[in-house]
Amino acid sequence: MLSGKRVLLAVSGGIAAYRAAELARLLIKQGAEVRCVMTRGACEFITPLTFEALTGQQVHTELFDLTREREMGHIKLARWADVLLVAPATADIIARFAHGICDNLLATLFQARRGPVLLAPAMNTVMWEAEATQRNVRLLQDGGVHLVGPAEGDLACGETGFGRMSEPSDILAALYPLLLEQTLAGQRWVINAGPTRESWDGVRTLSNRASGRLGALLAEEATMRGAEVQLIAGPGTPATCATVERQNVETAAEMLLACEKAAAGADVFVATAAVSDYRFAEQHAGKLKRGAGSLTVQLEENADIVAYIAGMEDRPRRVVAFAAESTAHTELAGKKMQAKGADAIFANDITRMGVSRGAGWWISGDSVHEAEDMDKVELAAWLVSRVIEMQEGVK
Ligand SMILES: Cc1cc2nc3c(=O)[nH]c(=O)nc-3n(C[C@H](O)[C@H](O)[C@H](O)COP(=O)(O)O)c2cc1C
The missing domain is CATH 3.40.50.10300 (CoaB-like)
Structure with a gap:
């Protein structure tokens, strides 16, 4: 379904970072061309090697990286993608995006691109419901950024509520309308x-x-x-x-x-x-017993x-x-x-x-x-x- 589509998968530093690997695998299975960006926070939870092995591409982590700037500069990378998918999106990266802060590679890429952006937030329920997070999310949505989730359920911190990253298959479902022609809209x-x-x-x-x-x-x-x-x-x-x-x-x-x-x-x-x-x-109610010969x-x-x-x-x-x-x-x-x-x-x-x-x-x-x-x-x-x-x- 996603053959020829370019997805820039950005992973930020939340406990759900490991689930982004499954997402990368699904995207590739669907024929998408996937490149990954990870924040320093994300690298604390899962190594870039995982995504390099899955995508066959180098993972981008640093803004000030001369070699990468020569090969695929941050502006070029921002423009390369048909969609920027941030999964998981932490409260921190959401705040940076909402306020135009460009102090790391991912935040800079977000400000430098024009195409569709899909965020899959994942965090503790209290963090998600915090006034600042909700305000930041509204700011981004008003600016045309798309959101999938967060879902409700058991969280890694032991609490239950909204904050789980959506299932990778549901994130994919939210991605399709941003990448595929909606021929059947209204039907x-x-x-x-x-x-x-x-x-x-x-x-x-x-x-x-x-x-x-x-x-x-x-x-x-x-x-x-x-x-x-x-x-x-x-x-x-x-x-x-x-x-x-x-x-x-x-x-x-x-x-x-x-x-x-x-x-x-x-x-x-x-x-x-x-x-x-x-x-x-x-x-018949219950279980019919054998012994009646042929039936x-x-x-x-x-x-x-x-x-x-x-x-x-x-x-x-x-x-x-x-x-x-x-x-x-x-x-x-x-x-x-x-x-x-x-x-x-x-x-x-x-x-x-x-x-x-x-x-x-x-x-x-x-x-x-x-x-x-x-x-x-x-x-x-x-x-x-x-x-x-x-x-x-x-x-
Ligand atoms: C064990 C642990 C788990 C964390 N999980 C989350 C999380 O699920 N969501 C979140 O928004 N922040 C979480 N944080 C906080 C972020 O890692 C922290 O805000 C960090 O600065 C995020 O950086 P980044 O957004 O640049 O990746 C967690 C921190 C720790 C130590």
């Missing part, structure tokens, strides 16, 4: 994901191999591109960033109810979930969620179905699309369930686009682009 997307689980007795269930990975990635991809996203997630669906509004459900009936409520009037509904076609006609179990059919959503009076403007098939993929999926009243369908092979790579066919109207084998992260981006094309009327 509301509802996505369902994962398997469903039908109870037979207190311990046994009927489910399937779906992992929910592609649906979760689609939700993140759409939110990165500016959409407001609601994810209705079946059991085991991977965690999603904070900008995705998520509702966890278990059974097909719960999935239907949640989808119906969320999808009414939405711009897009994408049904990636592998919803159980059947549920047990009878459910015959009666199943009842569940509602077809896509058909139901596509047939609603205030149906979403676009309904995208998914079809897992084992043969005649495009032919069977095309028929399903028509029968369900969906606007498009993504056909894929059943062997793609629960694995990290995907492939398949996007069918919309009478056109078919093939998605060749790729990582599901890329596939999610590919699919969102197909939806955008459909919205724009591109065949």
Whole structure:
């Protein structure tokens, strides 16, 4: 997602400095070009070597460094970056930024740049709530600086409250709007994901191999591109960033109810979930004991969620179905699309369930686009682009 984007990751001297290493790793994994700046305070908590090893680049720590000034001077470094991300941002660096103090490399870089800046504050709750810190934060926000967090929770000092640095994945989610074109701004997307689980007795269930990975990635991809996203997630669906509004459900009936409520009037509904076609006609309390010999179990059919959503009076403007098939993929999926009243369908092979790579066919109207084998992260981006094309009327 961040391929070709230049991120200047600045680490200041708080206990959360070690978590910036995870952030650097995530940024690189997303294809960003990362350079690091550390304050002297930060170097007390974690060594520059960690970031040099992760980024493959020298870490900048000193303002008065002739060699570095020759190679990449502080002004050049400030201008090089598409975004300056300060994580963690201490009360001290926030104060320096707010008051235009330029007595170290990071504070000077902040004053010397024009592009977007994102701060992820991290400090003790009392420090965060201190009048001076709050005043400084307001000054910076009024000046267009962006903030993510701090989050609430247990702090390293043993206290509980606001002050934790946001999770690296949530910091990334806050970074996307500053770096990526917000093509989907103003749109509301509802996505369902994962398997469903039908109870037979207190311990046994009927489910399937779906992992929910592609649906979760689609939700993140759409939110990165500016959409407001609601994810209705079946059991085991991977965690999603904070900008995705998520509702966890278990059974097909719960999935239907949640989808119906969320999808009414939405711009897009994408049904990636592998919803159980059947549920047990009878459910038993407790655990059924063995010893009854062979058993015959009666199943009842569940509602077809896509058909139901596509047939609603205030149906979403676009309904995208998914079809897992084992043969005649495009032919069977095309028929399903028509029968369900969906606007498009993504056909894929059943062997793609629960694995990290995907492939398949996007069918919309009478056109078919093939998605060749790729990582599901890329596939999610590919699919969102197909939806955008459909919205724009591109065949
Ligand atoms: C053990 C320890 C932990 C600290 N943790 C934090 C912190 O989480 N957040 C913060 O704003 N300051 C924290 N401080 C205070 C900063 O390190 C101090 O204000 C320092 O001057 C910050 O420098 P810098 O902003 O240039 O990195 C901590 C200090 C110590 C000794």
